[in-house]
Amino acid sequence: MNKRSNLTKTMNPFEYFLINFAVPILITIIVIIAIPLSGLSWEFLIRELVIRLSRDSFLILALLIPIIAGMGMNFAIPLGAMAGQIGIIFITDWGIVGMPGLFLAVLISTPIAILLGYFAGIVLNRAKGREMVTGFMLAFFMNGIYQLVVLYGMGSVIPMKNSSILLSRGYGIRNAINLLGIRQVLDNLIAIDIGGILVPIATLLTIALVCLFIIFFRKTKLGQDIRSVGQDNEIARSLGINVEITRILSVSISTILACYGQIIFLQNIGSLATYNCHDFVGVFAVAALLVGGASVRKATISNVFIGVILFHTMFVVSPRAGKELLGQAQLGEYFRVFISYGVIAFSLALYAWRKRVEKENERKKTMAAKRSIVVNND
Numbered sequence: 001m002n003k004r005s006n007l008t009k010t011m012n013p014f015e016y017f018l019i020n021f022a023v024p025i026l027i028t029i030i031v032i033i034a035i036p037l038s039g040l041s042w043e044f045l046i047r048e049l050v051i052r053l054s055r056d057s058f059l060i061l062a063l064l065i066p067i068i069a070g071m072g073m074n075f076a077i078p079l080g081a082m083a084g085q086i087g088i089i090f091i092t093d094w095g096i097v098g099m100p101g102l103f104l105a106v107l108i109s110t111p112i113a114i115l116l117g118y119f120a121g122i123v124l125n126r127a128k129g130r131e132m133v134t135g136f137m138l139a140f141f142m143n144g145i146y147q148l149v150v151l152y153g154m155g156s157v158i159p160m161k162n163s164s165i166l167l168s169r170g171y172g173i174r175n176a177i178n179l180l181g182i183r184q185v186l187d188n189l190i191a192i193d194i195g196g197i198l199v200p201i202a203t204l205l206t207i208a209l210v211c212l213f214i215i216f217f218r219k220t221k222l223g224q225d226i227r228s229v230g231q232d233n234e235i236a237r238s239l240g241i242n243v244e245i246t247r248i249l250s251v252s253i254s255t256i257l258a259c260y261g262q263i264i265f266l267q268n269i270g271s272l273a274t275y276n277c278h279d280f281v282g283v284f285a286v287a288a289l290l291v292g293g294a295s296v297r298k299a300t301i302s303n304v305f306i307g308v309i310l311f312h313t314m315f316v317v318s319p320r321a322g323k324e325l326l327g328q329a330q331l332g333e334y335f336r337v338f339i340s341y342g343v344i345a346f347s348l349a350l351y352a353w354r355k356r357v358e359k360e361n362e363r364k365k366t367m368a369a370k371r372s373i374v375v376n377n378d
Contacts, residue, residue: 019354023347024293027310027339031317038320045316047197052312053305054187054203055268059261060285060304061210062254066131068218069250070230072296073286076120076135076251080258081278082146083113087259088182088266089154089173089274093162097181099189102267105182109259116142117255121248128233132296132348139282150274173274183270203264210257211301217253226250230297283341287311290347297351314339 018025035045059077066074087109091101120138127134154160155171163170165177187200217223228236229246237243262281266272289299292307318339 034317034321038317062257071131075282077258078139078278079116080255081262081281083109084259084262113259117252121251177272
């Protein structure tokens with residue numbers, strides 16, 4: 001059964017295209033309308049897109065492997081972001097700067113990300129069919145643990161020698177930390193100025209390596225196992241694949257990639273909002289991927305980059321468009337948040353509708369086949 005027959009017997013190619021690409025089409029229309037309203041120059045837009053492409057792509061790529069495993073969007077990637085932030089807090093406390101500091105942050109945060117990913121995998125295994133909402137709740141739960149460690153543990157139980165990052169009471173990390181020591185160290189490692197736009201070659205090469213890793217990984221034995229699990233758990237189990245362990249590994253890899261993605265994000269920003277920097281990592285990454293044309297069941301690397309371009313173009317132009325159109329830039333800010341959650345809600349509702357229609361068509365096809373057998377026997 002092909003995808004088109006799954007949806008409806010009478011669907012023409014244009015309707016099929018609209019249903020499968022409704023979200024990117026809608027965002028593209030909004031962006032086309034908002035760009036001239038904003039009054040921003042193309043040079044400014046391209047510069048912002050290059051920055052955001054290098055800053056956010058790694059985090060969104062972290063979502064792909066759980067989708068291949070049939071677990072949907074991994075709303076638990078803030079766990080990886082928290083691990084990356086802990087590594088950055090430690091290297092800031094120790095005063096290690098430059099690329100050595102960045103690599104040390106990666107080394108410190110990797111085992112934390114592995115543990116958190118393993119824990120998330122175990123939890124999501126106990127919530128099969130409800131992984132997305134469970135991941136969302138899990139991120140809230142682990143945020144409480146993170147707050148406890150950072151607000152009360154660091155400086156009291158965990159020794160911290162740099163008083164400038166501690167609260168005045170002597171323990172707990174400040175609300176904001178200056179990351180001047182590692183600010184854009186990866187971005188500026190290899191950078192080329194093209195027409196006044198600084199292109200961070202080293203960061204883009206790092207993102208390209210992750211893309212190559214995902215392509216290669218899908219061809220490995222583990223990658224094929226993950227794909228089999230994503231297609232049908234029972235068939236995968238009958239082939240001798242340990243479904244539970246495979247799902248845990250997919251979530252763990254996603255969490256580790258999210259950890260590295262958050263470190264890349266923060267070195268680009270140059271500061272750390274200690275207690276809320278990770279809050280919207282999952283929502284914005286998922287929204288960008290959905291804007292790129294991905295679905296709960298299928299996502300590709302091209303969806304990542306299309307999503308970053310469309311989603312973040314909207315982010316750049318909407319405040320100025322709101323100011324020019326209605327005289328209030330704050331309306332543009334509200335619009336961005338509305339679109340972020342609205343895209344997720346619309347995509348999930350569309351996915352649920354398609355799934356219901358597919359099941360209904362499958363049922364009708366089965367009933368028709370049974371009736372045909374009865375008629376032939378008579």
